[in-house]
Amino acid sequence: MLAKSSRVIELPFFPFSFELLTLVSTPKGYKIFTLCTKFSSNQAFVYDSVVHSWTEHDGYQPLLFENFHQEGAFYDGSLCFTTPEPFSVVCFDLGTGKWGNLNVEMPRELTFVRLVSGVSDRKKLYMLGGIGRNGISRSMRLWELKEGKKWEEIERLPELMCRKFVSVCYHNYEHVYCFWHRGMICVCCHTWPEILYYKVERRSWHWLPKCPWLPDKWSCGFRWFSFVPQLHALA
Structure with missing residues (x-):
């Protein structure tokens, strides 16, 4: 533009x-x-x-994702996606067009998972997930993939913020999606007008409030995305 x-x-x-x-x-x-x-x-x-x-x-079979709001996470030349339970990570190499598996053990008692790639060179891969049983998340945690070999937990969402987030999405995690924006991991719910975001460098969680111009009653969904202009980019 x-x-x-x-x-x-x-x-x-x-x-x-x-x-x-x-x-x-x-x-x-x-x-x-x-x-x-x-x-x-x-x-x-x-x-x-x-x-x-x-x-x-x-x-790729079976179907990759039950959440159609979530994009693939670009990492090390490939797009990474998560599969439905039992959760795992599969990768599509954009250079060769071949599928592969990320052979890394997943955390236990996951209720949902989302992937997001960080920093401009896309050399970091993060995973946000809920921890609980029977589809009910009791906590939300953030992991970082270390050297492509293991998931290392780096942060947990504070309890009060976790309660609010799981309540606004009614434990229906199909509506949850994530994306990276200028040093922040943004966590969104298709049915909620606020954004939960994590500042990676400051290691802190925050809420971005609802736009004041939105009406109190809103029946449409919300689709957020990152927009970082590049002055010399060509279509």
Whole structure:
């Protein structure tokens, strides 16, 4: 927008039903990843802005995610996703188009998990998750992947803030999604107008209050995203 550059990207075919749409910046442009739900095998498609074309790749079975608000987390050249229970992490290599597993032991008693990649070079991978039983989260914790070998717990959400968050999403974690924005891990609920965020350097949790221009009663969902302008970026 600031560079006054735009492009209309044609879809591979019509109709094109897609999920897990993720945009990744690259040194020479960007790539767009998505899974097409038209096929039973969930074919993966990647758009490369350098060659202005789509490539088709094998999908992943079973279904990756029950949460369609969450994007993939870019880490070490791959997009990382979590599977439904039993929770695990799978990776799609944007260079080769191949799927693989992140062979790291997951924490116990997880009720939900979300991934988010940190810092501008995407060399850190964080995981936010609920801890509890029978689908009820008693606490929320944040882990960082250390050397690609283990999840190390780095922070816990204070009890009062945890109670508020799980109450506003009614323990329906399909509505929960995360993203990175300028040193902060933002945790959102599709049905709630506030954002819970964690400042990584200060190691502190905060609430971003509701926009004052929103009406008290709002029946639509909320979709938040990070916008960091790049003055010289081209479409």
